[in-house]
Amino acid sequence: MSTAEKIGGGTATWADQRLGSNKFLAKNLKKVFPDHWSFMLGEIILYSFIVVLITGVFLTLFYKPSMVEVIYDGSYVPLKGIEMTEAYASTLQISFDVRGGLLIRQMHHWAALIFVAAMVVHAFRVFFTGAYRKPREINWLIGVALLVLALAAGFTGYSLPDDLLSGTGLQIIRGIIQSIPVVGTWAAFLVFDGEFPGTDIISRLYMAHILLVPGLILALVTVHLMMVWYQKHTQFPGQGRTNENVVGYPLMPVYMAKAGGFFFVVFGLIALLSGLVNINPVWIFGPYTPDQVSAGTQPDWYIGWLDGALRLMPNWESVIAGYTLSWNVLIPSVVIPGILFTALALYPFLESWATGDKREHHLLDRPRNAPVRTGIGVMAIVFYGLLWIGGGNDLVATTFDMSINAISWALRIGLIVLPPIAFIITKRICLSLQRRDREKLLHGYETGRVLRLPHGEFIEVHAPVNNKERAVLEAKLGANYEPLPAPQKTDASGVKNKKYRIEKLQHRLSHFFYKDNVTPPTVAEIEAAQAHVAHDAALEAPLHEYEESNYVNVPFHGGVLHEQGEPMTNAEQLAQRDDR
Amino acid sequence: MSELRTHGSGDSDHGTAGVDKTDKKGILAQSDYTGPGALPHAAVDHRPRRSDLDPKAARRAERQIAAMFLLSMLMVVLFIVAYVAIDPQADIYIPVLGLVGAQNAALGATFGIGVFLIGAGAIQWAKKLMPDVEVVQDRHPVTSSAAVTTEAAEQFERGKEESGFGSYRIIRRTMIGALALFPIPLVVLVRDLWTPSSRFEENASPAEILSSTAWEPGLRIVTDGGFQPLRPQDIPVGGLVSALPANIMEIQKEVHNLNERGKSAILLVRMDPSEIRSQQGDGWDYQGILAYSKICTHVGCPIALYEHRTHHLLCPCHQSTFDLADSGNVIFGPAARAMPQLPITVDEEGFLVAASDFQEPVGPSFWERG
Secondary structure, eight states: OOHHHHHHHHHHHHHHHHHOHHHHHHHHTTOEEOOOGGGHHHHHHHHHHHHHHHHHHHHHTTOOOOOOEEEOOSSOGGGTTOEEEHHHHHHHHHHHTSTTHHHHHHHHHHHHHHHHHHHHHHHHHHHHTTTTSTTOHHHHHHHHHHHHHHHHHHHHHHHTTOBHHHHHHHHHHHHHHHTSTTTHHHHHHHHHTSSSSTTTHHHHHHHIIIIIHHHHHHHHHHHHHHHHHHHOOOBOOOTTOOTTEEEEEEIIIIIHHHHHHHHHHHHHHHHHHHHHSOOOOTTTTOBOOTTOOOTTOOOOGGGHHHHHHHHHSOOOOEEETTEEEOHHHHIIIIIHHHHHHHHHHHHHHHHHHHHTOOSOOOBOOOGGGSHHHHHHHHHHHHHHHHHHHHTTHHHHHHHHTOOHHHHHHHHHHHHHHHHHHHHHHHHHHHHHHHHHHHHHHHHOEEEEEEEEOTTSOEEEEEEOOOHHHHHHHTHHHHTOOOOOOOOOSBOTTOOBOTTHHHHHHHHHHHHHHHTTOOOOOOHHHHHHHHHHHHHHHHTTHHHHHHHHHHSTTOTTOOOSSOOSSOOEEHHHHHHHHHHO | OTTSOOGGGTOOOOOOTTOOTTOTTOOOOGGGOOSGGGOOGGGSEEOOOHHHHOHHHHHHHHHHHHHHHHHHHHHHHHHHHHHHHSOTTOEEEETTTEEEEHHHHHHHHHHHHHHHHHHHHHHHHHHHTSOOOOEEEEOOOSSOOHHHHHHHHHHHHHHHHHHTTTTOHHHHHHHHHHHHHTTHHHHHGGGGGOOOOTTSOTTOOHHHHHHOOSOOTTOBEEETTTOOBOOGGGSOTTOEEEEEETTHHHHHHHHOSSTTHHHHOEEEEEOOGGGOOBOSSTTOSBTTEEEEESBOTTTOOBOOEEETTTTEEEOTTTOOEEETTBTTEEEESSOOSOOOEEOEEEOTTSOEEESSSOSSOOSSOOGGGO
C-alpha cells in the first residue's frame, strides 16, 4: 500500500467513524449514469452557475452598490471629470484599474448568458423527450422555478452597473410595475423608494442579486440534483435498455472524469471567451441619467422576447370609472409571461390528464414518437422566436432597410398565424419519420448499392438494420399508447356516469394526442422482414470475400462493405479486458 | 465489476418499477417486448476502441493526456507573467475580434486554455483508457410498499391522537388564527420602503407626486447640458432642443436624486406655424415653438429621435411614434396616449418660459391616472 493510499484510507476511516460515509460510498461510487450528449446540457447549467458564483464573489470585493454621486477620476479618459454614481464608477474601476477585473466581469456576464441559454436548451431536451413524465413532474416544476429565478438573477445583475443601458432597462421595469391595476403605483413607489430613479434601487437590487436570488437558486439546484440522483437519470432507448434498468457508466471512475473534466472545459471556454470577446462595454454610453437614451438599445438576449412583446402589442388603454388600465403594457409584460410560465409548469400534468398515461417513464421518447407534444413544443418556440425578433425590430429595420411599421405588423399577424402552422408541419414531419422507421424495420435500409445478379437482374441491396438501431426504432413498440376509450353515459347496471362530460373531453384529447400515430409492426413481423432482407444482403457475400482477400492487413480500412473494428459483445469485451 | 448487477448475471427477474402491466387504458406494457431493446447486457453489441486493441494506441493516449496536464501548468506560469508584465492600458489588434485589451486577452487566453486542458485531459482519459463497457443497474420502484404506507398512516394517526388536534377544538381554531395573523407585521414593515421626500407634502400620495412636475408659470426653460436660457431665435425652424426647468440643479442639490430630471425633461421643436395642424391647448406654442414632454407615455423611455420634415418623434425603446404637428398624437406603436404638451411663452426679457405646469401627468400610465 502506497503512502497516498494509506492517507486516503485513513481519511475515509476518519470520516466514516463520524459520518458513516462508507455506506454512501459503497452504494454510490458504482452508481450508473446513462450517457448521451444531450445530458451534458444540465451540466453546462451547473458549471456556468459555479463560474458565476466564483466570479461574482470577486466582483463584490470591488463593486460599490451606491447611488451617491461622485466625480470620476479613474484611468478611462473619456469619462474623466464626469459626475456619476459610485456604482458606475466602481464598475469602471473594475474594468480599467483592477488587473484582471475586466476578465472576471466579462466571465461573470458570459457565464450568466450561457447559464440561461443552457437552461433553455436543457428544458427543450427534457420537454421533447418527455423526461418530465411521472415520476419526474416535481423536478420539472423546480426547473421552471429555476428558469424564472435565472431571469431575475440576470435582470438584477444587468441593472447594477448603472450605465445608460441598465438604467433604461430599469425605467421600463418601472413603467411595467406602474401598469399593474390597483396596486401598481404604490408598488413602484415602494420598489424604487418614490419616483424613478431614486437613490435606493441599486442597493436593493444588489441584495436581490447577490443574496436572495442566488440563495434560492442554490437551494433549488440542490433539490433538483438530489432528485435526479434519487430517481436515477432517464435514458434513451437502445440495446438492453428498458424502463426498469439504467445502462451507462459508473460514477467512479468514468463519470468523475467525464463530468469533472467537463466542468473545467466549461470554465476554460468561458474564460477564453471573456478574454477575447467584449461583452456589455459599460463605458461606451456613459452614466445613467433619466432624460437620455441611446438608439438601438438591446437587453440581454433572454429578456428580448419580453421586450418584443412590449413592442408588438397594439396600443390599447382604457379608463374605467376614473381608473386607467394599460392593456398595452399589462398584457405583454405581465399577462403573456404569466400565461406562458404557468402553461410550462402545468404541461406535465395536463398531458398526463389528457392522455390518461399514469405510468412511470424512465425510457425517453424520441420526439417523432410523440408528434402532438413535439408540435406543441415547436409551436411555443415559434411564438417565442417571433417575439424575440420583435425585440430587435429596429435592428431588423435598419439592417435590412425595411419599414419598421411593416415589420411590426408582419410579426403581429405572424404571432397568431404561424404557431398553428408550425404545429401542423411539425406533426406531419414526425408522422413521416414514424413511417420511415416502420419502413426501415420492415425493409431494411437502402445501402445505395446496386447489384447485378448472375441471371442479369439488377437489385438495390437493402441491408437489415443492426441490433443497435433496431432497439431505437422499436422503442415505439413499448411506447405505443392508444387513446382512452369513449366513456359510457350509463354503466352496465344503468347507473348514470357523473363524470361523463369530463371523460368525454379526456377521450377527445387523448384521441387528438395519439390518433395519427403510425402503428408499428409487431416483433414477429419485424423478425420475418429482417430475415428476408438479410437474405437479400447475403447476395453480396462474394464481394465481402473479395474485399477481405485484398485488404487483409488493414484492420481499419473503413471500406465500403465493412465498418471500423470487429464487432463484439459487451461480454467478449470484458473478457478481453480481464485478459490484459 | 462483479458487484454490479446485470441482466447477464441472472438478475433479470427484478420488479417492474411501479409499472402496472395490466394498464386498463389499453397501454401496452414495455415488458411484453422481446426485441433487442430488451437484450441482456452481456449480449449487447460493443465496438472496441483502438486503445483497447493496440497497446501502442493506449500509450499514445497516455502521453497525450499527460501533455495536456503539463501544458495546463505552463499556462498558469504564463498567466502570472501576463499579470505582471503587460501594460493594463495597452490594446492589441486580433483579426476578426478587432481591438481588445492586451492584458485582458492574455489573461483570458492563458487562464482559459489552462483550465480547459485539465478538463480535456480528464475527458480524454475517460474516453480512451477507462473501461467503455456500459454497466446495468436496476431501477427500484419509487412508490412505497403497502406495509410502509400503512405504517406511515398509523404513525400519523398516533401523533394526531396524542396531540388531541381533533378534540381540542378551541386550541385548534385559535392556533390557526394566530398563524394566519403572524405574517401581518412582516407585510406592514414594507410600508416604509418609501417615504416622501421633503419636496412634497407629507401625505402626498404616489399618484399626486406623479401628477405634478417642477414646471410653473414663468419658470425659464434651459438647455439640457449647458443650462443656458433660450430665446425664440435660438431655435431654428426644424430644430430640436432638449431642455429642463431652470431650477433643476437646485432641486437636485436639495434632494440628491435625479427624479425631477426624469419627469420634467422636455423637447422644444420649432416648425412653421402653418404646419401645426393641432396642439393640446390654444396658443400653447410660442411662434411655432412647441414644448413636449420627453418621457414616453408607454413605459417612460426618454425620446429624442425626431424627424423634422414629418414632425414624427420616435421612441428608441419600443418604437412608439408621435406626430408633434398634431398634438403629439400616437401614429404607430404601443404607446396609448399623446405626449403631454407644456404651454410656453416668453418673459419680459424675451426668454422662453413655461406658461404653467403640464396639464396632465407625464410618463407612463398608472392606475389612479384616470
